[in-house]
Amino acid sequence: MARRLPPASDEGSTERRKRGxxxxxxxxxxxxxxxxxxxxxxxxxxxxxxxxxxxxxxxxxxxxxxxxxxxxxxxxxxxxxxxxAPIDFINLPVYFEALTLMYRATTRSAAVHRRPEHLENIKAHEAAYADAVQRHDALDMISTNRDFHVAVAEAGGNIYFTQLFARLLDEGRRVLRLYYHSFDDDLPHRYVDEHNDMVAAVEAGDADRADQLAAAHASQIVRQIQAYMARDTTSGIDLSGKAK
Amino acid sequence: MARRLPPASDEGSTERRKRGxxxxxxxxxxxxxxxxxxxxxxxxxxxxxxxxxxxxxxxxxxxxxxxxxxxxxxxxxxxxxxxxAPIDFINLPVYFEALTLMYRATTRSAAVHRRPEHLENIKAHEAAYADAVQRHDALDMISTNRDFHVAVAEAGGNIYFTQLFARLLDEGRRVLRLYYHSFDDDLPHRYVDEHNDMVAAVEAGDADRADQLAAAHASQIVRQIQAYMARDTTSGIDLSGKAK
DNA sequence: TATATGCAAATTGTCGACACCTGGCTAGGC
DNA sequence: GCCTAGCCAGGTGTCGACAATTTGCATATA
CATH class of the missing domain: 1.10.10.10 (Winged helix-like DNA-binding domain superfamily/Winged helix DNA-binding domain)
Structure with a gap:
């Protein structure tokens, strides 16, 4: 029985940690x-x-x-x-609805409130995602994509939207990981282009176009996840949340 | 020094409470x-x-x-x-933005997904609000109004929207309480009518109209709060959050 | 053999106590 | 008289232990 299952970044058990x-x-x-x-x-x-x-x-x-x-x-x-917390597949449509609205609201807000330092940050995350796609690193794609969209949301400056969006994207990470093995098709490259268009709209301050692109992007992602779910409904991992 | 500052609903200190x-x-x-x-x-x-x-x-x-x-x-x-937590008056525009969007999203969803039992619940809360208005009970108006809109949101069935909306309305309660003494004008009656229209749109399943009415309702409320704030910026209550 | 009942192990909810940290007060120096 | 350094008190963060409750198993009974 291991004393510490995750010994990662173990900074010395002898030194006493600070108080919080x-x-x-x-x-x-x-x-x-x-x-x-x-x-x-x-x-x-x-x-x-x-x-x-x-x-x-x-x-x-x-x-x-x-x-x-x-x-x-x-x-x-x-x-x-x-x-x-179990992943509630029953409420997935509700999840998609909320996710789509937050995609739109945050991207639209970003187009209105963006500042130079925001754009810099956004582009850095955009590049990180593109790099992950280039390397065919599905796991990294999931997290860099999440960070990219959170960066866009932060440019929008609405803490309520950003918080809910971050929570939704995190929840989505758990769903996407179930299908990460299917990430070798052309969709990721398409997402790179879509990200590019969204950044351009945000930079140009074109709120309507940013909104429209975000809606299309969300729709694309929803379709992708639904397609994955239809492909294999039983993924081997127990998601019921029932103990055994 | 009182042993119990809020002795409300003290159900006997001798009986031992259950574990959670x-x-x-x-x-x-x-x-x-x-x-x-x-x-x-x-x-x-x-x-x-x-x-x-x-x-x-x-x-x-x-x-x-x-x-x-x-x-x-x-x-x-x-x-x-x-x-x-201090009330952040700097971010109030951001708050209004989020509140308005949630008004719209929840009411629209309700028009799509409403069921008979939802409508029953909504109408009960609507009546409670109307009653509070009749009694000129400003404090009760604030909380019954909150409950009414949460009931509508629950009919929409989107837990993410409902949770964020409830949180926003609760936060709004704190702001509104600051101005509750100004509630003796004709606005509350106007809200009763607006609520009535919204319920009708929800019941009819007219999503676009529900959305539109919710947007107008939100706009009305935002204007009201802004008017109150402009009237007296210093309300006597310390809101800075600074100790002393 | 199947079902109901009681027991025991395991895990959580709660408690009182200690150690560390922060802020204010006091004393000393310039 | 004002500023700085050190001490003291108040309060939080953490700990180990106890009590209550639930689950699973063993036993007894029809």
Missing amino acids: HGVQKVYEKLRQSILDLSLPPGSPLDEMRLSEEFNLSRTPIREAMVRLAAEGLLTTLPNRNTIV | HGVQKVYEKLRQSILDLSLPPGSPLDEMRLSEEFNLSRTPIREAMVRLAAEGLLTTLPNRNTIV
Whole structure:
């Protein structure tokens, strides 16, 4: 039984951590593991086990878990245990609706409120995504694409939209990872072009065109995911969230 | 020094509470106090003091506070203390933008997805608001109006929209309470009519009209708040969030 | 053999206590 | 008299332990 399952970036167990960094560490680590599916939906999280792995007491572990539960990434079963929030495929149409509207709202806002430093940031993320496509790195494509769109949203300057959008994109990461093996077609290159057009519209301050492009982009992505889902409905990973 | 500042609904201190109800109680109580401004923005929250008032240890108090902080209702100053989140008047235009879009999206969705039981619920809340207007009860108008629109949003069936909308309306409650003394004009009656039109459009399934009415309604409310703000910029309540 | 009942192990919810950090107060120096 | 440095108190972050509850298993019974 390993004392620390994820020993990544272990900065010395002897040095004592600073006073709030323990919770932060656990929070980020768990969040990362949930989003990249190394903790699959429905996995049970044992507080004692985690406290052993992180060399902390249960208190900071619990605080991190409460935060993640508030974000919807964890589901708490009272008096029983906490599990990674299952992916709700029933509500996927609702998800697509929200995602599409946020694509449009954030891109439109960006076209109105963009500033030079925003554009710089956006273009950097755009390049990162294009690079991931060039390297056929599906996993990196998912996260760089997410970062690109969040950068666009930040240029829009609406914290409410940005937060909801980031949450939706994160949730989408979990869905997309299920199909990442199918990413070797021509769609990613198409996305690069679409990103390019969107950036141009944002830079030109053309809100209507930015909105229109974002809607088309969202529609494209929704169709892609639906196509993947239709192709293989059973992906081998248990998504029901039921314990065993 | 009072042992329990808010003794409301004290169901006997001798009977032992069930195992998860303590946190829930503290969470709801604090949330309510924050939203109706009995805890003004910027107020410091002392964990020890609260644990005495609720007859609980600091652990459940902290859990409730972590949840509220995750929702943006509290702001945590690390190693110092936690304060009620200040109202950010700088970002108010951004808030109005998000609020308007959510008004539109939720009402439109409701027109598409409404079901008989939803309509029943909506109309009940609509009547409650009309009643509050009749009674010139400004405080009740604020909360029943919020509940009415949440009911509409729930008929839309999009959990993402509903959650963001509820959060925005709650935040709006704090702003509106600042001006509740100005609620004796004819606007509330106008809102009753607008609500009535919106319900009719939802019931008829006319998405475009519901959208349009919601946009007009939102615009009306935004104008009202802006007018109030222009009337008296200094309301006596400290909103800076600065301690003292 | 199948079903109901009681027990026991495991895990969470809560508690009281300690250590560390921050901010204010006091004392000393320029 | 004003500014700076050190001390003290208040409060948070973390810890280990206890209590309550649930799940699964073993046992007894029809």
